Amino acid sequence: MKTQPNNEAAPIWKRTIAFVVDIIIVRVIATPIYDIIEKRMFLGEPPTSLSAMLNAKIAPIGTEITLLTALVGLITLAYFVFMEKMLQQTIGKMILKIKITSQTGTMEWWQVIVRNLTKAFSLFLPFFLLADFVYLLFKKTQKFTDILSKTEVTSK
């Protein structure tokens, strides 16, 4: 897909809200997997409030939960990759009227994969996602993975 370079970088607040919206959508999509994770993590009924969650005795992380968490990572990655490759936008970005543009002219698969890799590992290694966001706070226009993938997020 041909993309049109646009120098007007999307503001950070728009990107953040769009990301939150997308994460909520991914949470809904992956509900069947999250249901199993909850069942595996708690012996009784899963906690329903934040205070109950903080006080809940959490089961040790076993192979199955690791696998399930990896699946959630893959679903997250697939959501962002397919949306951005096919539409240059995710649902969150559509709502906030921002989109991805490629600095090379054409949005390639490797670009959408690279720019979203930290999201796939966010449950295992949230540090990388956080570091990417902190980088954006300083750089203002691009995350570290945006630079790696030669992409940018711009206002429509």
Added chain:
Amino acid sequence: MIDSKKILTVILIIAVLYIVSLGVSSILFSGANAKNKIAIIPINGPISLQDTESFGIIPSTTSSETILEFIKKAKEDDSVKGVLLDINSPGGTAVASKEIAKAIGKLEKPVVAVIREVGASGAYWIASASDYIISDELSITGSIGVIGSYLEFSKLFEEYGVTYQQLVGGEEKDIGIPYRELKANEKIKLQSKINIIHDAFIQEVARNRNIPLEKTRELATGIFYLGTEAKELGLVDGFGDKESGIAKIKELAGIQEAAIIELKEEKTILDILSLISSKLFYSLGMGFARELSIISTEQQYSIKL
């Protein structure tokens, strides 16, 4: 204007991902939705009444308090159809071992004990309360005995000119203290207490394992047995590992499928934060308190299984 092609693409991507999510979870992990669960309770390291911790956070012993809590959870959760005791412990204190064994005996669900490397003494007492004991051929088990030995330093102290000044209310208050030699009558008294505990241990094992009391007494010299010997003597029922244990529970509970849940003491986020702060203040106070400490005789002398 609404771009219908865009909407269709969004719906298609979400639908495909949801179907993948649903399909993967229902095909690969159908066991989790099953109503049946088997709870694994690990019994690792020395058994005591309360946790002692490494680095202030990680438990380095098995506390009966925690295990009783796990047993209670397993008892109250109707979906838990059986309990597997994953044992790798050399034993521990008499009361802690006894109260765990008692709770297991009262649990009206199949309990299978799997002895890994070691399941000796107090840990064997606990295992004996289960419905079936599995060990490895080379596991160390049995060791039905009681130990109350301790080091006595009085001669060493004499050599360095250190003397023990006995200041007690009650002439036997400092019995078993390592700073003076044990008197003959005191030794008899301590030995008789050890004998009482040993006898209680023997009776429990005999009853739990359905072995004649006299035969159990003969086995209860404190010697440990390898898995192969233990099976011949009737102290274990079969050889195997955790998988064999799970299969046995399914057989005893009459179920085909079950989700496996490992119960381990885990700290909540609030626990960890409060532990770190309490340890910090405890350490600060320790410096002052150390000089003024009073150590009771009960802390110096302990009887273990």
